[in-house]
Amino acid sequence: MNTFDLSPLRPRLPSPLEPVEDERFARRGLTLLLKRDDLIHPDLPGNKWRKLALNLREADGRPVLTFGGAYSNHLRATAAAGRLLGFPTIGVVRGDELAGRPLNPSLARCAADGMRLEFVDRATYRAKSDPATLAALLERAPAETYVVPEGGSNALAVHGCVELGRELAGAADVVAVACGTGGTLAGLAAGLSPGQRALGIPVLKGGFLGTEIRALQEAAFGGARGDWALDERFHCGGYARTGPALEAFARDFEARHGLAIERLYVAKMLHGLVTLAEEGAFPAGTRLAAVVTGAPEPPPEGS
Structure with a gap:
């Protein structure tokens, strides 16, 4: 346990x-x-604590990779947890067109909390639960990264x-x-x-x-x-x-x-x-x- x-x-x-x-x-x-x-x-x-708490215990200090849109409260909460508890976080963000733009306040907060943001096109994001798509994302992540789904x-x-x-x-x-x-x-x-x-x-x-x-x-x-x-x-x-x-x-x-x-x-x-x-x-x-x-x-x- x-x-x-x-x-x-x-x-x-x-x-x-x-x-x-x-x-x-x-x-x-x-x-x-x-x-x-x-x-x-x-x-x-709110529900971000309730949904993340058992997942963070399961991750047991390993890096956490998760998903969200440009205004995702879940991404912000995960990034904050990583900062406060000392584990790396990776946020896969819907919309590769956002990669070349200034970060909105929500994503800027994620980045300030140490989250590595990866912007993917919408087709890739829709396929995020597909094993091959997820494996490709994890290839760029640290070993033993723990995956939390969209919205936690x-x-x-x-x-x-x-x-x-x-x-x-x-x-x-x-x-x-x-x-x-x-x-x-x-x-x-x-x-x-x-x-x-x-x-x-x-x-x-x-x-x-x-x-x-x-x-x-x-x-x-x-x-x-x-x-x-x-x-x-x-x-x-x-x-x-x-x-x-x-x-x-x-x-x-x-x-x-x-x-x-x-x-x-x-x-x-x-x-x-x-x-x-x-x-x-x-x-x-x-x-x-x-x-x-x-x-x-x-x-x-x-x-």
């Missing part, structure tokens, strides 16, 4: 569960709670997210979470108690996520676990897309509650939850918990 020490990171667990007074829910007899996973760790916030979602990550559900036992009837690769929802649903259900709000379009979540639960547990569903209406056209309506919603939520809202995941999930409440999707008396899976990216230095 690997005993790689993660204690220097000092995560804040369990994360706080905070009630929120919002008349859009209150007038329908609903209670809104925010599960503040964004406060777990300043550099590995694998069976270990799913097991790491089970604790999120357990922390919410008895506290909510419905737990909503934004979904990218599906690992958080797969584990969350498994950790909830009977009578509780998980609601996933995908931030990518395509309708593929249900299949991915079922496959992750099969890999982690040998079969389906928990009561979960997806509402695919709130992706705003795809990953990293927002638009004026979502921006207006996020600014309004921030003004109401004094909480900075991350746009690509958290704002879409909260917008979905408010819309569903207004549609009458939840009976009066329902306790809703919204998982805040990350914090907004800090502004560039000097801005």
Whole structure:
């Protein structure tokens, strides 16, 4: 059993569960709670800690290679973990056209934390799970490099997210979470108690996520676990897309509650939850918990 020490990171667990007074829910007899996973760790916030922790123990200090887009929170969290715990990191980034451009703030943070960035064309990135493609990437990596999939979602990550559900036992009837690769929802649903259900709000379009979540639960547990569903209406056209309506919603939520809202995941999930409440999707008396899976990216230095 690997005993790689993660204690220097000092995560804040369990994360706080905070009630929120919002008349859009209150007038329908609903209670809104925010599960503040964004406060777990300043550099590995939210589901990034939960999905990475068991993978880092498995890597046991070896170099870690992983995947993400130009604005990947997962790449940033992996790079930060490497800096804090002293292991090398390699980030395979979607889009070889980015190689000759100045790094955006997200990728610049990865590089500052010591991550070696490798930009690949989109066809190669789509084939990243193909054994031959992965072998070619690993040829350029140090020996015994440990591979973490895109978004950190694998069976270990799913097991790491089970604790999120357990922390919410008895506290909510419905737990909503934004979904990218599906690992958080797969584990969350498994950790909830009977009578509780998980609601996933995908931030990518395509309708593929249900299949991915079922496959992750099969890999982690040998079969389906928990009561979960997806509402695919709130992706705003795809990953990293927002638009004026979502921006207006996020600014309004921030003004109401004094909480900075991350746009690509958290704002879409909260917008979905408010819309569903207004549609009458939840009976009066329902306790809703919204998982805040990350914090907004800090502004560039000097801005």
